[in-house]
Amino acid sequence: xxxxxxxxIVGVEHPEENVFLAHGVLEDYIYALELDVEVKxxxxxxxxxxxxxxxxxxxxxxxxxxxxxxxxGLRILEGEFGRKVRRVVGKEGCTHFANLLIECCDGIIQAAxxxxxxxxxxxxxxxxxxxxxxxxxQDIAGLKDSCMVYSRWGK
Amino acid sequence: xxxxxxxxxxxxxxxxxxxSLLLRATLEDTFFAGVVEMEVKxxxxxxxxxxxxxxxxxxxxxxxxxxxxxxxxxxxxxxxTNKTVNDLIGSSTGCPKLADLVLECVDxxxxxxxxxxxxxxxxxxxxxxxxxxxxxxxxxPRLVGSCIAFSKGSRLLEGLExxx
Amino acid sequence: MIIDLHVHTKSLSADSVxxxxxxxxxxxxxxxxxxxxxxxxxVWDVEEIRCLKRKWGFLVINGIExxxxxGHVLVFGLHRDFEKVIRVGKLREMVNQAGGAxxxxxxxxxxxxxxxxxxxxxxxxxxxxxxxxxVDALEGFSGKTIEKESLLAQEVARILGMxxxxxxxxxxxxxxxxxxxxxxxxxxxEAGLIEELKRGKFRASYFRK
Numbered sequence: 001x002x003x004x005x006x007x008x009i010v011g012v013e014h015p016e017e018n019v020f021l022a023h024g025v026l027e028d029y030i031y032a033l034e035l036d037v038e039v040k041x042x043x044x045x046x047x048x049x050x051x052x053x054x055x056x057x058x059x060x061x062x063x064x065x066x067x068x069x070x071x072x073g074l075r076i077l078e079g080e081f082g083r084k085v086r087r088v089v090g091k092e093g094c095t096h097f098a099n100l101l102i103e104c105c106d107g108i109i110q111a112a113x114x115x116x117x118x119x120x121x122x123x124x125x126x127x128x129x130x131x132x133x134x135x136x137x138q139d140i141a142g143l144k145d146s147c148m149v150y151s152r153w154g155k
Numbered sequence: 156x157x158x159x160x161x162x163x164x165x166x167x168x169x170x171x172x173x174x175s176l177l178l179r180a181t182l183e184d185t186f187f188a189g190v191v192e193m194e195v196k197x198x199x200x201x202x203x204x205x206x207x208x209x210x211x212x213x214x215x216x217x218x219x220x221x222x223x224x225x226x227x228x229x230x231x232x233x234x235x236t237n238k239t240v241n242d243l244i245g246s247s248t249g250c251p252k253l254a255d256l257v258l259e260c261v262d263x264x265x266x267x268x269x270x271x272x273x274x275x276x277x278x279x280x281x282x283x284x285x286x287x288x289x290x291x292x293x294x295x296p297r298l299v300g301s302c303i304a305f306s307k308g309s310r311l312l313e314g315l316e317x318x319x
Numbered sequence: 320m321i322i323d324l325h326v327h328t329k330s331l332s333a334d335s336v337x338x339x340x341x342x343x344x345x346x347x348x349x350x351x352x353x354x355x356x357x358x359x360x361x362v363w364d365v366e367e368i369r370c371l372k373r374k375w376g377f378l379v380i381n382g383i384e385x386x387x388x389x390g391h392v393l394v395f396g397l398h399r400d401f402e403k404v405i406r407v408g409k410l411r412e413m414v415n416q417a418g419g420a421x422x423x424x425x426x427x428x429x430x431x432x433x434x435x436x437x438x439x440x441x442x443x444x445x446x447x448x449x450x451x452x453x454v455d456a457l458e459g460f461s462g463k464t465i466e467k468e469s470l471l472a473q474e475v476a477r478i479l480g481m482x483x484x485x486x487x488x489x490x491x492x493x494x495x496x497x498x499x500x501x502x503x504x505x506x507x508x509e510a511g512l513i514e515e516l517k518r519g520k521f522r523a524s525y526f527r528k
Contacts, residue, residue: 003176004168004267006259010184012160028266030273057273058288059281060304060311067303093303099262103164107184111160114186114213118159129213145247149214198438199448229449230388234428239386239404246403269432296465297431 004029008100010107012115018042020111022104031055031096035068037104041112044077046105051097067093068101076105077142113140160185166259168267175203176267180259182252187212191224191256195264200232207253220250227257232264289315320502321526322353322378322512323495325393325424325458325486331358335490342495343375349496349527353378353506355486357393360386360401380509384424385410389450391424393458393486396513411453420516421454422484425461426475427468434468442474451479455516459483460523462497484516485523496527 006028013021024035032055038048049068053061070088074081082102090098113136120126127135134153137144144154162184169177174197181190188211194203205224209217226243230236237258245254272291279287288311292298296317298305305311326342327335339356346354356363360383368381382395387407394410396419414421427434427445451457459473460483476483485498503520506512515521 001169002167003170004263004270006166006263006266008162008164010160010162011158013157014159029270030266058304058311059285060309064303091300091302092306095302103162107160107162110162110184110186115159118185133213147217147245147250148220148248149216151247152216198440199444200438226388231390231448233390233430234425235386235391239388242386242404265430265432268430268438272432291432295429295432295434297429301431 008103010104012104012107012111014111014115020108022108024100024104024107026096026100026103030057033094033096033100035097035100035104037071037101037108039076039105039108043075044109044112045073045075046071048072049101051100056094061094064093064097068097071101076109077140079142081105113143164259166263168263176264178260178263180256180263182256187252189252189256191253191260193227193257193260195232195260200264202227202230202232204228205257207256209250209253217250220244220253223249224253224257232261236261285311293317320352320378320504320506321350321499322355322380322502322506323351323487323489323498323526324355324382324422324484324500325357325384325461325488325498326354326495327358327384327488327490328356331356331361331363332490334359337489337491337495339371340375341492342489343371343377343379345492345495347375347377351496351499351526353380354495355380355382355393355395355512357382357384357486359384362398362400365398378506378508380512382509387450389448389453390426392450392454393422393424393484395420395509395516407450407453418513420456420513422516423450423454423457424486425458425464425468425472425488426450427471428461428464429468434465440471442471442478445471446475446478451475451481454481456482456484456519458486458523460485460498460525462487462489462494482516482519482521483523484521485525487527497525499524499526 008026010024018041020039022037026033033053035051040047049071051068085098085101117126117132137154143150145151164182166180171177176195179192189209191207193205196203205227207221207224223244240254240257245251328337328339329335330339362383363381368379372379385392385394385401386404387410389407397414397417457476459476484500487494487497489495500521500523502515504515506515
């Protein structure tokens with residue numbers, strides 16, 4: 001029998017050329033929350049955010065909703081993004097909203113990096129995957145040393 | 156509007172008969188599918204064993220990160236775990252997605268032991284629940300400042316005397 | 320001599336807001352005899368520490384807090400940075416070669432919402448942790464542990480017959496001197512500190528109220 005479980009779901013849309021929208025849900029044995037985040041390129045800056053609780057632990061928790069707005073203006077590709085979110089949304093508000101926000105923003109990054117190749121592939125005009133991804137290393141700062149594969153390609 | 160990307164992340168904890176915990180974290184998204192499973196000894200919270208699988212990834216080379224998981228055997232979940240996991244598994248010589256799954260397992264341990272405090276107050280009145288939470292803070296003063304519920308101005312901290 | 324063996328400054332520890340010179344001034348003000356800068360995985364330049372010591376006429380010692388798989392360790396006598404987490408056994412080899420000393424830092428620092436006592440970790444079980452085989456002392460009084468965590472560390476030290484140190488683990492001014500180590504001998508520099516740590520003639524205590 002499970003003694004604890006947590007489920008997180010994120011969906012990302014790309015309604016306009018320069019806009020990504022992420023919708024995230026976190027459900028576990030203690031908490032249930034939802035988040036909507038808007039990020040605009042080319043800066044990958046958070047331009048809008050909304051959230052709600054379905055289940056929380058203390059009567060003070062709802063005060064954290066307004067603290068979500070501390071994330072507006074943060075740039076999700078900057079090196080210290082996770083730390084900033086944990087401070088201005090987490091410590092000042094709710095650590096679980098901070099957790100879900102990081103999840104949503106990572107989803108947007110994945111969509112931005114790989115989604116374009118997917119779209120080109122569907123049109124039949126995609127370059128080879130490796131060639132496409134090596135190109136992305138030039139476009140997106142911080143990608144270069146982010147993992148073993150990109151570190152090797154970046155040399 | 157059509158979704159261009161989807162992510163589903165699921166993490167679970169099972170209490171084993173010998174008292175240790177079996178943790179599993181799974182990620183399935185548009186581009187990646189992987190799982191990490193570990194056994195953690197209680198009460199020391201030491202990682203006794205760990206295994207992982209990358210079932211789908213953008214690059215075949217990503218599989219090379221799997222053996223790195225064994226560097227975590229013997230790690231005690233506690234202060235500095237996030238940094239240790241990211242350093243050993245998630246850095247430029249590893250795979251941040253694998254590190255993330257390990258950290259989901261670590262979060263599971265922490266949440267699993269936080270749950271009893273909260274379950275205990277469920278059947279109480281609002282005042283009873285508040286008192287239960289205040290007692291939780293008295294016993295664990297590190298909660299102070301950790302989020303808005305346990306910060307200056309919160310009802311939960313009003314007039315609360317904390318130990319050392 | 321009363322020394323805070325565990326202090327982080329913003330010069331080399333990203334999570335600290337403490338200015339090094341402010342730390343020294345505060346240590347002097349509250350009546351300490353010395354302070355150790357034990358930054359996260361980075362060491363000060365030896366000459367910079369000497370300059371601070373001369374400028375303030377106060378004992379300032381260079382140390383480092385190293386992340387190991389088995390836990391955090393304060394190290395004196397090893398002047399190098401650490402890029403990655405290592406095994407405590409490997410660290411012990413390096414420190415032995417350098418003739419230094421190692422202290423297990425806040426060994427039972429718990430979590431926000433629960434501690435190891437809630438998990439029923441007995442002192443006997445806790446004493447079996449491998450880290451204690453590799454260090455010269457353990458931090459029985461830490462500014463960042465709650466009372467029951469400190470009591471567990473102190474009990475483990477008693478079971479193992481290990482010496483205990485005290486350090487504030489301060490990252491801000493008001494935390495300096497919360498816990499200290501009181502040495503019987505006179506310490507003038509890092510070499511002197513290492514000698515006294517190995518001699519074992521010291522005790523740990525809370526200091527700043």
